[in-house]
Amino acid sequence: MISADATLVVRAPAHTPLDTIEQFVGKNTDWIKRTLARLQKRPQVKQKQFVRGEEFLFLGESHPLEVQNDTDQPLDLRDGFILNAKEQSRGRELFIEWYKNEAKKIIAARVEWWAQRFCLAYKSVNITCANRRWGSCAPNDRLNFSWRLVMAPISVIDYVVVHELAHITHKNHSRRFWNRVEAMYPDHKDAKTWLRENEGMLNL
Numbered sequence: 001m002i003s004a005d006a007t008l009v010v011r012a013p014a015h016t017p018l019d020t021i022e023q024f025v026g027k028n029t030d031w032i033k034r035t036l037a038r039l040q041k042r043p044q045v046k047q048k049q050f051v052r053g054e055e056f057l058f059l060g061e062s063h064p065l066e067v068q069n070d071t072d073q074p075l076d077l078r079d080g081f082i083l084n085a086k087e088q089s090r091g092r093e094l095f096i097e098w099y100k101n102e103a104k105k106i107i108a109a110r111v112e113w114w115a116q117r118f119c120l121a122y123k124s125v126n127i128t129c130a131n132r133r134w135g136s137c138a139p140n141d142r143l144n145f146s147w148r149l150v151m152a153p154i155s156v157i158d159y160v161v162v163h164e165l166a167h168i169t170h171k172n173h174s175r176r177f178w179n180r181v182e183a184m185y186p187d188h189k190d191a192k193t194w195l196r197e198n199e200g201m202l203n204l
């Protein structure tokens with residue numbers, strides 16, 4: 001596999017001879033080159049430093065960070081994000097807390113709206129720290145969503161919400177499930193493409 005940061009990872013059983021692995025890599029160089037080229041074209045996955053001028057996503061829009069001395073809140077979003085200089089070392093923690101808080105409000109409201117529209121009953125909405133799993137629907141119809149999703153445009157959030165709500169009726173990814181998603185949210189393909197191309201950006 002090739003991970004999101006464009007590192008090649010070859011997994012093999014513990015006793016696989018090295019030349020077998022090398023042969024495997026040799027046979028797959030075309031695929032490896034193609035995949036690496038595609039990944040390198042995608043927006044870069046870069047660890048945030050929480051410094052002035054750095055950009056942070058919220059609902060698909062990029063906002064620059066300001067670090068200021070006299071602010072009443074540790075972190076706030078006005079024209080851009082404003083981080084209290086005294087809290088700079090806690091930047092990551094504060095951003096996660098902020099995103100989680102917004103995710104809870106925004107995603108819960110979108111779930112409620114779509115559930116009412118299609119007369120679906122869910123148990124609860126929970127916000128998780130999942131890395132790549134944007135949402136899930138438990139057997140008891142409790143819905144989970146990653147806080148990272150609030151970095152994405154609302155149209156993408158809506159797709160994930162509709163996807164999980166559709167699992168209330170179909171607990172699988174069968175043809176009937178996808179037909180249901182298609183009927184509820186005809187733009188689902190665009191949202192899926194956006195997630196595939198930008199997932200590396202939905203991180204700190």
Ligand SMILES: [Zn+2]
Pocket residue numbers: 163167172173
């Ligand atoms: Zn699913």
